[in-house]
Amino acid sequence: MKIRKGGAEDLPAMLAILDSAVVWLNGKGITAQWGTEPFSTRPRVVEQVARTMSEGDPWIVEVDGVPAGTMTLTPHPGQYVEPADEPEVYVRFLATDADFHGHGVGAALLAHAEAETRRRGVELLRVDCFAGGGGRLVEYYERQGFTRTTAFEVGDWPGQVLERRF
Template sequence: NFSIRNASSELEDGKRILAFCDSQLEWLAQVGSSAQWGLEPYSTNDDTQEKYRAFVERSEQDQSWSKEWKKSYIAELDITEDQITKEIQPYLVHQPRTNSKSSLRLPVAAMLLTGHSEHYAQSILPEQDDQDPFIWIRYLLSDRRLGTLSKGAGLALIEHAKSVAQQMGIRRLCLDCWSGNDRKLVRYYERHGFVSLGDVSHNDWPSAVLELRLD
């Protein structure tokens, strides 16, 4: 089972999320999807580092619902001492836990949520809809360095996004994703209940806009 926590500036989760991004690049190339994110590492760009640091910092603040609302989350596995291997040891996080025997957690995936759609998707979905508001899943990604340990973390984060939305009285989740390579990523979301609203293209990057109704 995965535990979901708020992303933390103290734990440098902005950098962690970028490391997750970088971990995807080789894997995407292997499955024929290198055009999704390109080949250049994300973590080496100073502007990108600052952008993600600021996103996590903003998400830690108390916020009322608005288009500027931001939240970021990390999915983790509890790890016991006998499960530690040299492969996962560099990625472990030590955190005191009152409800768990383990103080070691392995971050395996991340999710970034916002209160507005991406500008290039707004021909299909408005920036926000006051009559039918939505939470936008900006990023959902796992750490490919961990192999099968991260399997299922994406779905756990989607379930968490549902809970966040329902607690706020919001009845749908929306996102866009790359639609290349025979729409494999689109089909992943469709398998988990999302419905395609239409396709867009931004700077020759094709994507599908999808929504998940919670009512």
Template structure:
């Protein structure tokens, strides 16, 4: 995962984006697992879990998938983009987003899971 600078474009994802999204989830699971942080999504790649594959493909089919690309999101009328992520494991994932230009704005607690909401102005 590398730091990206520039404008951010968010587009509606489709089923055609599902394999790319699954690969990104697989990379994230691998990255977190290598660092001993399994509290976000466990240790199994998303692409190896039929329910996860179906979920991501369903998001694409329903138009509920969003793909963020650095470019010109303001043209879509967006003032900011928000993401949420796991805040455990020493905050390494939060710091990844901070290095990418996001600012933490809120902490979220869902049962035993602690997350951070971050945003970037576009």
């Protein structure tokens, strides 16, 4: 498993990973998290992913040269979450390709996010996630060392902000 810094040229790979995650979620009966349509077929979402990549640092996990996971680290959250009142690193679009679920890709990316946060001399790492589905994703982040902070909603989509401090 290798983590490399991505760039604008990695947008197709990131979208493919996100699309695969949608298929995986839907296969588990989870349609409320990211919907049922692939990211790559929704122009507004493609634009949002590209903009997020340009605002921050995209990272790609490769396993034997195959993109297996992705995230983008930005100095701020998306528009639906209030920025912190201190410098922060925010994890956005964290996803694992369906073929690599259960192989520690997400945990490796979050460990990399911690290392990047420390390298930048920042004390706050935050992420938000889908809080529905019995809170399984929230619990995943808690197992990764994050603590719940603020709950929020975007329409009928329940979300949870979590943080780690260093």
